[in-house]
Amino acid sequence: MSGIERVCISVNSVCNLKCTYCYFFLKPDHLPGLNALTAEEIGVILRQCQAYSVRPEVDKRIKVNFVGSGEPLISWAAIRTAITRLHEDIPDHRLRFYTVTNGLLLKPAVVAEMKALKLSPSVSLDGPAWLHDRTRLRHNGRGSHADVMRGIGYLREGGIPVAINTTLNREVVGNLDAYFDFIEEQGFDKVIFDRLVDVPSEHAVSGAEFYAALRRIAELKEERGLAHLEIGNLEAYKRALAGAPDRVCTMFGSTCGSGFHNIIYMQRDVYPCGRMFGQKRWVLGRYDEPLEVFPQRMAELVGDRGCGTARSTDTEGPAGPDCLIERETPGYDRGPRDQFVQWYGLRSTASGLASRAR
Ligand code: SF4
Numbered sequence: 001m002s003g004i005e006r007v008c009i010s011v012n013s014v015c016n017l018k019c020t021y022c023y024f025f026l027k028p029d030h031l032p033g034l035n036a037l038t039a040e041e042i043g044v045i046l047r048q049c050q051a052y053s054v055r056p057e058v059d060k061r062i063k064v065n066f067v068g069s070g071e072p073l074i075s076w077a078a079i080r081t082a083i084t085r086l087h088e089d090i091p092d093h094r095l096r097f098y099t100v101t102n103g104l105l106l107k108p109a110v111v112a113e114m115k116a117l118k119l120s121p122s123v124s125l126d127g128p129a130w131l132h133d134r135t136r137l138r139h140n141g142r143g144s145h146a147d148v149m150r151g152i153g154y155l156r157e158g159g160i161p162v163a164i165n166t167t168l169n170r171e172v173v174g175n176l177d178a179y180f181d182f183i184e185e186q187g188f189d190k191v192i193f194d195r196l197v198d199v200p201s202e203h204a205v206s207g208a209e210f211y212a213a214l215r216r217i218a219e220l221k222e223e224r225g226l227a228h229l230e231i232g233n234l235e236a237y238k239r240a241l242a243g244a245p246d247r248v249c250t251m252f253g254s255t256c257g258s259g260f261h262n263i264i265y266m267q268r269d270v271y272p273c274g275r276m277f278g279q280k281r282w283v284l285g286r287y288d289e290p291l292e293v294f295p296q297r298m299a300e301l302v303g304d305r306g307c308g309t310a311r312s313t314d315t316e317g318p319a320g321p322d323c324l325i326e327r328e329t330p331g332y333d334r335g336p337r338d339q340f341v342q343w344y345g346l347r348s349t350a351s352g353l354a355s356r357a358r
């Protein structure tokens with residue numbers, strides 16, 4: 001069994017966009033100031049990840065994803081320096097690098113550096129301009145779509161495959177056909193949907209809305225014959241149903257293993273998941289500690305209630321347990337997810353997809 005597989009590093013808490021649904025601006029006191037990690041601090045984390053990656057329980061290269069509680073590329077110089085030093089000092093390291101960016105700071109030089117550092121970016125984009133620009137605004141109130149598409153153009157020119165991260169907000173949920181028109185027209189072949197959560201209820205997408213949308217997304221993909229289009233959420237469910245779950249966020253489809261297989265560094269503290277930021281009871285430790293202590297502390301916190309411990313598919317369903325946070329939320333209803341899993345499981349079995357995902 002593998003240990004920690006994914007490490008997110010939130011490198012700063014500042015953003016060059018002002019999306020209408022962002023918790024940043026909905027709750028301005030949620031994150032204090034810039035407080036960015038330095039290249040040296042990022043380097044300490046990378047070295048701890050590398051030291052952990054050679055432990056016997058780790059059977060895969062560790063995925064390190066630079067995120068922000070804001071925009072990570074604002075800290076590009078620090079990220080670049082830390083990765084460069086690691087490549088120089090430990091050329092055969094066992095880390096793989098990713099970032100999720102809003103795309104505004106992608107320039108030809110940055111793209112070339114990403115390529116040289118073997119860092120794979122994904123770009124946040126909520127569909128065509130009229131849809132994206134309803135919510136993803138610049139600080140001057142203008143839409144950001146043209147700037148994001150320019151950045152995507154630079155990635156394509158640089159020969160870097162473009163993965164799209166779409167926030168599944170109410171606007172996108174209500175316009176899925178138009179969204180797919182755009183994805184097809186642009187020739188994107190990899191998309192991941194992030195359910196909008198932890199924002200006031202007028203913005204948030206409920207579990208029922210999310211799983212209804214995910215079902216429609218699966219149908220649209222099939223109706224349109226988009227076999228080449230990889231939808232991360234569906235792929236993850238496919239793998240979970242096939243008994244080989246990818247340790248990604250359950251909202252993407254699988255048993256996340258937060259704290260056991262996934263951790264996130266936020267403002268020098270380590271949490272099982274970014275949604276737990278600021279809640280002292282979930283702090284697993286500090287950024288300069290060895291990684292092996294975090295799963296041990298998670299086990300002390302949750303026992304067998306976590307997403308990473310072996311659980312019965314009889315009680316949790318064939319795709320494994322739902323999100324730990326959702327399960328702890330008063331009024332939690334597992335019905336919408338169970339129904340989706342059942343529907344998608346039957347569909348996958350019928351088409352032989354589950355077995356092929358192994
Ligand atoms: S890009 Fe992300 S962090 Fe920045 S305002 Fe938009 S949602 Fe918030």
Ligand code: SF4
Nearest residue numbers: 249250256258273323
């Ligand atoms: S705890 Fe929930 S939100 Fe966090 S990674 Fe796991 S499934 Fe996703």
